[in-house]
Amino acid sequence: MxxxxxxxxxxxxxxxxxxxxxxxxxxxxxxxxxxxxxxxxxxxxxxxxxxxxxxxxxxxxxxxxxxxxxxxxxxxxxxxxxxxxxxxxxxxxxxxxxNNPDLEKPIVEWLDPVDGQNVAGRVTLRVRALDNQSVGEVRIYVGGTLWRTLTPPFDPPEWDTLEVADGPVVLKAIAIDDAGNRSDPAEIQVNVRNQGVPPALSILNPAEGEAVGVQFQVRASVTKQGTPFSWIPQNGNNLWARVYDYRGSLVQEVPLLVNGAQPANNADSVVEASFDLGNVPADLYRLVVEGFVEVNGTTFRLYQERLVSVEVSSNLPPALVIYAPRQGTVLAANTLHIVGDVTDDSGRVHAVEVRMIAGTCAAPGQENYLLRYEAAPYGLFHMEVPLDGHPDIRDGFYCLRVVAIDADNLTLRNIQEFDVDVRRGKAPVANISVSTSSVPVKPGDSATWTVKFLGFPPPDPAPDPAPEPAPEPAPADYVLLLRKDGQIVESYRGQDRLVSVSRPFSEGDVGVWDVLVVFEQDRVQGAAQGGSVAVVAPTGP
CATH class of the missing domain: 2.60.40.10 (Immunoglobulins)
Structure with a gap:
């Protein structure tokens, strides 16, 4: 082989x-x-x-x-x-x-305020800039004069409207990408009205970037800033919460209420709304809270937004369990054996990736080796990963990282990590024997496999004089896999010095059966396979 x-x-x-x-x-x-x-x-x-x-x-x-x-x-x-x-x-x-040439100019647009809006006091300026590579900066102009240059991560600045006289003011934004391409300017005109200050609107939850399900609650506060105000209802409600997808398309909108009633005029309030987005993909969504008020005869728009990460229950990260190796396993052979179980609610897994990182999982080093990338595994799996191939893993301490990657969303991953010690030397061995109820083996017959864990082989050559008989080996922590034509059919886990498993064969069991066992004795990994049994279809009348 x-x-x-x-x-x-x-x-x-x-x-x-x-x-x-x-x-x-x-x-x-x-x-x-x-x-x-x-x-x-x-x-x-x-x-x-x-x-x-x-x-x-x-x-x-x-x-x-x-x-x-x-x-x-x-x-x-x-x-x-x-x-x-x-x-x-x-x-x-x-x-x-x-290094592809970047000839595409970025795009910039205003989110808040919007064209024609009345503003007063301190106003948060929000723009959205997009580029095929990356946006390097966004320049904000107030009344034709450069007011602020924003750089990543583009935190929205506050503009004090008291710095300008009441009246119309033009706000302009220009985005510049890392290649120097400039966007077309995005211009809006706002009306500064500082005879009164509108109430402050804040989103209390969810937090910026928070992971939520398709069903989640929004809470916001409205705080009076000293000037009386009254609400201007839009479509029958004073304040709305809206969710938009990455294209800017409206997904759902719901009114924000105080115990089922509209927020009151000229009063502080905490408002709530519940979303049920239904069948939407897992992604980042933009949550917007918006309403209009009148202050001293002037209309003001209240606006707040943030990104939320919607995790869809039908697209959770894969479930990944690793049975072998375990935390602290010593790898004495030139082959690492991994036994695990990976499933997903979609019934598919994109891949399982195996890496070794020098150092420990708590303090990893710079050396990061990809050892295996297994496409589309599912259920119980066994991997034989050479440690002396390409790359060649030297003796030392490593963090073994096993990653299950979701089939529908490659960013959804389940990561399992274990500290292992690569220390080449003698690995424990095991003996596999098999007995069958008849020969040849046909449907209706049975087979029993017995695995005896023998511990570590004696030194080679044997010392002179011969040592005293070795003590009985320690019990082994084992994962035993019963396979048909190389595919795992059943698994058994436990701790013992001797283990036996039996299988009665039916008509669907025609094929070659054997046993693979991965085990540890004194924390050192060993593996053995054997006990082949050919189940043949009956012949004759």
């Missing part, structure tokens, strides 16, 4: 090359008896964005094409991954710099 992973290396492009547009990729992957699959994983900031499948005409050189137009202009890591017939994988990383 082939126990060595493929050897994979990059042929093109060259390391550090600046790339743009469509880029031809070539990797070289060799293995005996052969490489069954190769692909390239595209990463930014250590997060996998997407994979590009490669094709080959000779089974050695694999080609793919990467469209960089959707990638940001920055350093990008390309992980070449090759997999042999036994599903052993090797990786090779390549750093390139995406």
């Amino acid at each position: 082939d126990t060595e992973p493929p050897v994979v290396e990059w042929v093109a492009p060259s390391p550090g090359l600046a790339v743009s547009g469509r880029v031809n990729l070539r990797i070289k992957a060799e293995d005996t008896p052969g490489v069954r699959r190769a692909f390239v994983l595209v990463e930014v900031n250590g997060s996998a964005l997407f994979a590009v499948d490669a094709t080959s005409t000779d089974g050695i050189y694999w080609d793919a094409t990467l469209d960089t137009s959707s990638l940001p202009n920055r350093e990008v890591t390309l992980q070449a991954i090759a997999e042999n017939e036994n599903r052993l994988q090797s990786t090779a990383a390549l750093e390139v710099k995406v």
Whole structure:
């Protein structure tokens, strides 16, 4: 059986090359008896964005094409991954710099205030600027004079309208991206009316960026600023809460009320509303609270907004449980065995990613190695991850990170981390035996597998004089997998020195059955497989 992973290396492009547009990729992957699959994983900031499948005409050189137009202009890591017939994988990383020409100008628009609005006192100015790459700055002009230059993260500034005389004032915003492209100016005219100050509106909850479900509550406060005011109802209600999607389309609106009644004129109030967004995708949404009041005969718009992250119950991160290894496991062999269970409410999982990070999970280092990227696993799974392939994991302490990636939203991830100690040496061993009720084995017969955990093998060569008999090995913490044609059918977990499992076979069980066990003795991981049983279909009358 082939126990060595493929050897994979990059042929093109060259390391550090600046790339743009469509880029031809070539990797070289060799293995005996052969490489069954190769692909390239595209990463930014250590997060996998997407994979590009490669094709080959000779089974050695694999080609793919990467469209960089959707990638940001920055350093990008390309992980070449090759997999042999036994599903052993090797990786090779390549750093390139995406440098597409940015010819697209940004877009800027006013959110608050709006054109024709009356303003007084201190007013928060809110604009939205968008660009295909990134916005470098937004310039705000008041009455034709540059008033403020905003830089990321573009916190909305407060404008004191007492700095200008009452009357119409033009506000202008211009966005400039990192390439120097300037947006068309966004201009509005507001009317400064400082004979009275409107009440202050604040959103109490949810907080900015808070994760909420499709059903959530909004609370806001209205606080009088010394000047009497009266509400100007819009569509029968004084104050509205509205949710918009990323396109700016209205998703839902509900009135904000005080114990079921409208907020009162000339009074402080705390108002509430409940949303039920129904069947919407998980995403960032803009929550807006808005109303109009009259102060000394002048109409003022009250406005507040914030972003909320809607997490849809039908699209939660995958559920991921790792049975082996565990916290503090010692890895003495050249192969890491991972046994886990991954599921999702959608019935699909995009991938499971395995990384080793030098140091500990509490204090990780800079060395971050991608060891495995398994597409579309589901349910119980077992991975054999070589530690002496590409990359070669040296002895030392590492944080083992196993990541389950959602199929519908790649940003939804379940991360499990364990501190492990790579310390090559003797690994514990086990013996697997099998007995069957008859030979050949047919539906209606049964088989029993017995696994005996033997502890650590004696030193080689044996010392002279021979040592005293070794004490009985410690009980093993085990995960036993019963497989049919290489697919996991049943699993058993426990702690013992000896374990037996039986299986009666039915007509649907024709195939080759065996046992794989991953275990720990004295915190050191071991693994064994064997006990093959061929269940054959009955012949004859």
